[in-house]
Amino acid sequence: MIHKYFLNGYYIVLDVNSGAVHSVDELTYRLLDHVESPTGETCPDGALAALGGEFAAADIEEAYQELRELKNEGTLFTEDDYRAFIDRASTVAPVKALCLHIAHDCNLRCGYCFAGTGEIGGKRSLMSLEVGKKAIDYVVEKSENRRNIEIDFFGGEPLMNFEVVKGIVKYARSLEKEKGKRFRFTVTTNGVLLDDDKMDFINKEMSNVVLSIDGRKEVNDRMRRTVAGGGSYDIIMPKFKKLADSRNQTDYYVRGTFTKYNLDFSKDVLHLADLGFEQTSVEPVVTDPKDDYAISPDDLPAVFKEYERLALAMIERREQGRRFNFFHFMIDLTQGPCVIKRLRGCGSGNEYLAVTPDGDVYPCHQFVGHEEYRMGSVLDGSIDMEIKKRFASSNLYTRKGCADCWAKFYCSGGCCANSYKYAGDIDTPYALACEMEKKRIECAVMMKVDELSGEK
């Protein structure tokens, strides 16, 4: 399978099953419309006839021979023979990452939040240190021989219960040597309660910090409001700037959400970049399609244009020495994860679990509150192996449509929670999300092609 597209002056060809990326000339790009897989020794007559009016026959033949060479060296029209690895990709793997809901409470009232007003439909509560420690014991026990363990402090708003965060970190660190583990901590925060002490601790212990802000002030303050109904931008912006600078503009993200209300979201990303943030992420809202701010299929053309606009703006800035990262455009064409990982996807419900303040375990933060997905408790160490197996066996070949999708090894089948919420089934990807993902990948690869190509 190949995928070809034209963007920003580049004719790009992706060989899906090998991961190879080629930049070709117009002739070759159009030749691929007439050549299924170059097995014949010379260029098929049909192709010569179709293109002969515009290109010299000798050039067409030359391009054809280059395609043959690519196929022979295994970088074009390669087969998908990864089904042989499904068993390795579908293993019930050790739990190695937890998303701890430090608080089912929040000091903001963001309109689109998956957690409602912080409590995820339940009662407002904070995780106790005791439950937090039990969660650490749980993952240490269940991680078997895995050395790297990730703990994500989440919520609600984790800074509302920061002493417990500190206690959990201290406890986990105390186990590292004895248990042969290496903990990596992340915290996601709305920033309202950030102060110097918390920033110092975060800088000392957190390998990543996710700072929630949507972009321009009017955009941010439409959705990210305080309990009193005012905006949060003016409160959080100076804190975020300070924290990002104190981490030397690395190992953090400012992370926004775009909705139907700001389909011109490249302006929000550039707004953040203009303020000096070098690590940005702005991602489409996930919500009930009936909500006013939900992104609908009609919005796709505008969203696509916006991703392109952003990619071009980023290239321009890179050339001007004002480079910044956009999470969804980050791609490593040479050293990304192995294909086994790419078959598996995000690891939710299997390697990665969420824990509520009461100690209940779910496949990920998005499944919290969906009782049929409750997997057990850190209090008694229980885990529902049927649910774990269900998630473990969800891979690129079980997810509908993924096996035939050119983006499969970049995307890995999308988000199970997204699929579940829209289609009622973790193996039915949400089409709208797929369309946006494919566009993002096209932009990301194009940017890489541009960077590695040198001059056009």
Add this chain to the structure above:
Amino acid sequence: MKHVKTISNANLKKSAAHGGCGECQTSCQSACKTSCTVANQKCENLNK
């Protein structure tokens, strides 16, 4: 080659042989919370 510039060589096939160690970051631990792009993760296998 005159008509084709290979930007990145095939590597997925090679990764199958020794892959699957499970040490890599599980995606939601970074910025993304709903829109996974596994391809932007890094391999964390020290022994590959």
